[in-house]
Amino acid sequence: MDTPVSETLRRLDAQIEAQNLDRQTVLNSHMLAGLTSLPEDTVTALLHGECVPELDFNDRVLSRIRAFVARHRADANKSETQLTREVQAALHLSRPWARSIIRGEKVPNSKTLHELAVYFELDGQETYFTSPAADALNRALQRILLRYEPPERDPLEALMERYGVLGSDMRVHGSASGIASKEQLAALLEGVFKSVIPPKHGGPDR
Incomplete structure (x- = not known):
């Protein structure tokens, strides 16, 4: 997996602390052993950041x-x-x-x-x-993390907020639903880009 089990555990611990959750409930060794078919003592050791011997x-x-x-x-x-x-x-x-x-x-x-x-x-x-034991546990922990970690923000929404573009600003010609077509969205983004990215020297817009 791209994200190691140590990083998944770090992010889970951050959510447990932020949301005042019970770690023993969220990261229950018996439950995780059942989900992964790993021995419970192996799961416990991995949750404590220990290395475990790997079977062939x-x-x-x-x-x-x-x-x-x-x-x-x-x-x-x-x-x-x-x-x-x-x-x-x-x-x-x-x-x-x-x-x-x-x-x-x-x-x-x-x-x-x-x-x-x-x-x-x-x-x-x-x-x-x-999978090696750490990867098998990590797969189960990643699913648990999805329950507690806020999803990543939509990049377009973040861009709009960064430049102060509100939903009301996106209403074109009385459209109650905001941007009514891909062309209008492209025009909006072009305006944003032009306002923050200077034209290249020697380009057609100099």
């Missing part, structure tokens, strides 16, 4: 599959046989192969792993199973 690829995938299946079966109240049947039909696998996958006994090939993630509608698709 195969062990990582199998561990995540086992954790996800256990949670899914508990939430959906499904037996192993029932889930095996569903995965077998959805992914067009043999019964033994489907059973070995949901038991976390064998690492699926990339195509099957992708189809498994798509079937269960997992965030990040196959990277849900393959």
Whole structure:
């Protein structure tokens, strides 16, 4: 991910402080472990800014599959046989192969792993199973951040405010809705640009 987990946590902590939120509620290790299929102690360590040992690829995938299946079966109240049947039909696998996958006994090939993630509608698709622990947690934290961090301002709105252009100023020829066409918007922006950017020497407008 472009934004590291440390930066996501910093921004979340800023919102927690600004909005007087309970950090243990927003960043609940048990909840995050369920969302990511990571061990809870791994999540806790990462939330405290600690480094965690990384499993090799195969062990990582199998561990995540086992954790996800256990949670899914508990939430959906499904037996192993029932889930095996569903995965077998959805992914067009043999019964033994489907059973070995949901038991976390064998690492699926990339195509099957992708189809498994798509079937269960997992965030990040196959990277849900393959991402390093910090990236997997970061993906879940980014979604939480969206709930609390104000969205970025619209750049046009910010530009208008910077130069004192109000909604009432944008009403053209009695139009109650403001700018009525792209051409009018372009004319407005051209006027703004001309007022703040000097013409180039040697240009046609000198």
